[in-house]
Amino acid sequence: MIESKMKWKITYNDPVQGDRSSRPGGLTPLTKQLLEKRGIFEPEAEQRFLHPSFEQLHDPFLMEGMEKAVARVKEAAAAGEPVLVFGDYDADGVSSTTLMIEALREAGVECDFYIPNRFTEGYGPNKEAFQFAFDSGYGVIITVDTGIAAVEEAAFAKELGLDLIITDHHEVQETLPDAFAIIHPKTSADYPFQELAGVGVAFKFAHALLGECPKHFLDLVVIGTIADLVPLVDENRVLSYFGLKAISQSKRPGIQALRNVCSIEGEMDEETIGFTIGPRINAVGRLQDAAPAVDLLLSESLEEAQEMAAFINQLNQERQKIVAAIAKEAEEMVVNEQGVADEVIVVAKEGWNPGVLGIVASKLVRQFDRPAIVLGVDSEKGIAKGSARSIDAFDMFTNCMEVRHRFLHFGGHAQAAGMTVELDQLDALREDLIGIARKKLSADDYQQVLDIETTVAVDDVSLKQIEEIDQLRPFGMGNPKPLFHLKHTPKEVRLIGSKKNHLKFQFQGEQVKVDGIAFGLGELYTQLSPHAVMDFVGELGVNEWNGRKNLQVMIRDISVTEWQLFDHRGSRHLEKNIAVPPQEKYGAVSFQDKEAAPFDLPVLKPEQVMDESSWDGLLILDLPREMKELTSMLEAVQVKKVYACYHLEESTFLKTWPSRDHFKWFYGMLLKRGRFDMNKEADLLAGRKGWDRSMVEFISEVFFELQFVKIKDGILTVESEPSQKDLRESSLYIEREEQLKMEQTLYYSTYKELKEWFDRYLNQRSKQVKEEVVNGL
Known part of the structure; x- marks a missing residue:
């Protein structure tokens, strides 16, 4: 048994039943279910979602303050009055600043940008920067991706005579700044969509200013929209959908240079932005002034852009090292100071x-x-x-x-x-x-919660279904990448990665093969028995390598709901193959008074094990003298993992087991000869009959116990008047028979046979508990 690390939340009541194959002109039931989960039920809504269009964008003039702000900028353009764009230092702020600068230039406005230094000025507008703008001759300041909380700074700008236009998307606080104009979806009662990123608001301003949808800025819009983790629905879905196409084909030198330095080939997707492009743009403002990131995106020279991209990539590598060092210190503070x-x-x-x-x-x-x-x-x-x-x-x-x-x-x-x-x-x-x-x-x-769309079977995973699910892209906030629950026994499990900290699975269905990758879950390798039925949650996808497409599930979490058997019978290297989690309760049981156990676990007698009702793991170090010792213990406890760690020094099973005919022939031979010298004749007899010596000795000892023969100094002679007895009246015979059965069942059985045997006894307790509950009710 392995408990999931996260909380699994099935977000759809009923698993999809029946045929999941695509129908001509339609969607599979699974895809329809995914759309319904997103509030999309009607065919028209399906088409709007699966096939975004620019007609779905809202009129920018529905935003309060837009007309006033655009008029003021056009006035500045006509008068040759310079405008300062005040931005932020993250990826949304950098892309917003770049977009606004290009839009203003296109509108004939003399402009420049200012991004505060995170370390000397902090976040957002500040009085010193506004004073600098005033002293430099600017009459208008346009903020992008910032400013909605700048109440004091707006008042200061007004005192200076600066016209402050705030474009932002952050949460609105109790008091709004007294600005010339505020363009913010959440302060605009008539605007239909409130979740634009900062760059999305800047895009709407550019639309209003230029008089048409500025599609040539989409490669910038997609960066901030995805990197800032806004919901990818409504307008954001349209902007990110077309933005990914635009950035994949962008001729902008800055984008081309980032492509080269990041070794991006082919089409970009939301993960490329979120994990490759976004972090590098963010890295600049995290370590220094963010201006080089804006300069990169504004650059018209590929040679210049490549130099800046290389510098930014180097900054990102430095950022990663700094993060690792601080994170280590912070983790130690949490653990050491607070336990x-x-x-x-x-x-x-x-x-x-x-x-x-x-x-x-x-x-x-x-x-x-x-x-x-x-x-x-x-x-x-x-x-x-x-x-x-x-x-x-x-x-x-x-x-x-x-x-x-x-x-x-x-x-x-x-x-x-x-x-x-x-x-x-x-x-x-x-x-x-x-x-x-x-x-x-x-x-x-x-x-942590995993929102699971539904349960699918391994055999329901297909290339066609995955391609249909991909029509829901781009995934992100508000439209998460679908997570599915699957249940299957892996055909193969192995550790991968340079640090062996990842797991790779192979799941074989009746018709399909699906690979599974679980990053960062390598610690579970020794906790997964090879034949366990595994529940897992992951994202369906396709891994393409050398032109071949393999079905794949990126596994996020794993659980095993049944008890597990780990077969280490005969192993002499237990500590290499078993891991004992420090937080779990493990014990090692010995039926024959072993003194030591792996990992310095206490060696317990069966009755000591039964003193505790439940165990995370039990190591069985040796075989019992009688099967009942083991079965009684198993019926008395609940255990999640059982490790069969025993080996045989001397096997009864491998010795020849005499049949009744063997006993009959041997007794007849004694009657005929009258005496038999074990010391001199046992090996000769065994060789002639194809037996082994131990079989001769065993038959002799059983006859002696049943008083059929006398033994003195190794000489067997027949009792003159033996009483009639069955072989099973011999305790020695019964003991050997029991030992033979036990070895056959517990040592020489297949894994499946051994698991089934343990199942019978381990399940007795849970059955008994259920019966007691039912009877109690």
Whole structure:
């Protein structure tokens, strides 16, 4: 038995039944089910989802403030008045800044951009930057992907006489900035869709400014839309769907250079953006000023772009090393200082790079299943600045807003936030958030949840079905990549990877073969018996190698609901083949007073094992003297894993077992000869008859016990008047028969036979418990 690491949530009531094959002009039942899960039921809605079009984009002028903002920019263009684009330093902010600069230039506006330095200025607009803009002659500032929380800064801009146009998508706080115009989906009651990324809002502004849908900016829109993890539905689905096509064919030098440095071939998908392009653009602003990332995307020279892309790639490698080092320190702080992680993790340390703390927070969330705030300390200023990431059940924005007074600055979303805190507020902030979590969350909320679409059989996995599921792409927030539950016994399990920390499976159905890859689950290798029926959850896909397409499931979690048998009979190297998880209860049982067990486990007698009602694992070190000793123990306990670790020093089974005819012939020979000298004649007789000596000795000893013969100094003579007895009246005969049966059943049986035998006795307890419950009711 192996318990799943995550909580499995079947999100659709009934598994799909019947024919799943595609019908002419239609969809398979499985694909229809996936669409229904996403709220899509009607054929027209299916077509809109599966075949996005630009007609599905909403009128940008439905956004409040759009007309006023566009008019002001056109006024600036006509007057030759310079406009400053104020951006953010993440991938959404960089792509938003690039898009807005190009749109303004296309509209004839003199413009430049400004992105604050994360380390010296922090997040969002600041008075010093606005003063710089004013002093530099700018009359208009347009923020992208930032500004909705800049109440004081907006007031300062107004004092200076700057017209501040805010375009943003972050959560709206209690007070809106007093800006010239605010373009934000969530402040626009008439706008149909509220979940655009910052770059999506900038795209809508560009649409309104230029008078037509600026499709030539789609390669920029897709970067921020996917990297910022906004829901890929409605307009975001259209923008990301066409954006992926655009970026795959983009001639923009910056995109071409990123392609080259990342060794991207062929079509890009959402995973390319999320795991390859996005992290590299993010890396620039995490370690230094983000301007080079914007310069890369704005570059018109491939040679220049390639130099910048190589530099950015190097920064990303440096970022990875910094993240690994800080994450290690943070993990040690959580474990050492708190033992068990608090309901909400808050860790802070001087010297931590604020630019990477969001990634570190994500790592802590994955490791400890807790919301995490990670802060870098500036002792000179008396503040800590950093980022937060959260679990599904804990809305970081809403809950932190309940203790807004603890922060100097705060902003973000349900699952991610940034903040600045005074050092003397850290402990109070931690306690406040822990108190909120204890009040609102249950133990189950701290377990990662896998939303499973439905159960499918291995034989239902096909290339055609996977291709149909792929029509739902791009996957992301709001349209997650479908996860399926499968149940099958793997034909093969092996460890892969340079560190042997991944698992590879092969599942053989009646008609299909499916490979399974489980990254990071190599620790389960010794916990999986070869013939276990395995439940697993994963993503269906196709692995193409050397022109061949293999069906594949990327496994996210594994469970085994039945007890498991591990067959190590006859092995002399148990410690190489068995792993004892430190948190589980294991015992080693000996029926014949063994003194030592692998892993320094206590050697227990059967009655000591029965003193405990349940065990995670039991190692059986030797065979019992009588089968009843083992069966009684098995019936008395519940056990998840049984390890057959015994071997035979001397086998009864391999010795020739005498039949009744053998006994009859031997007794007849004694009657005829009158005496038999075991010392001199046993080997001769065994050789002549094709027996072995032990068989001669055994027959002799049984006859002696039944008082058919006398034995003195190795000489057998027949009793003159023996009583009539059956062979089974000999305890020696019964004992040998029992030993033979036991060896045949427990040692020389096949794995399947041994598993079935254990099944009969291990299941007795669970059957008995069920009967007691039923009778009790």
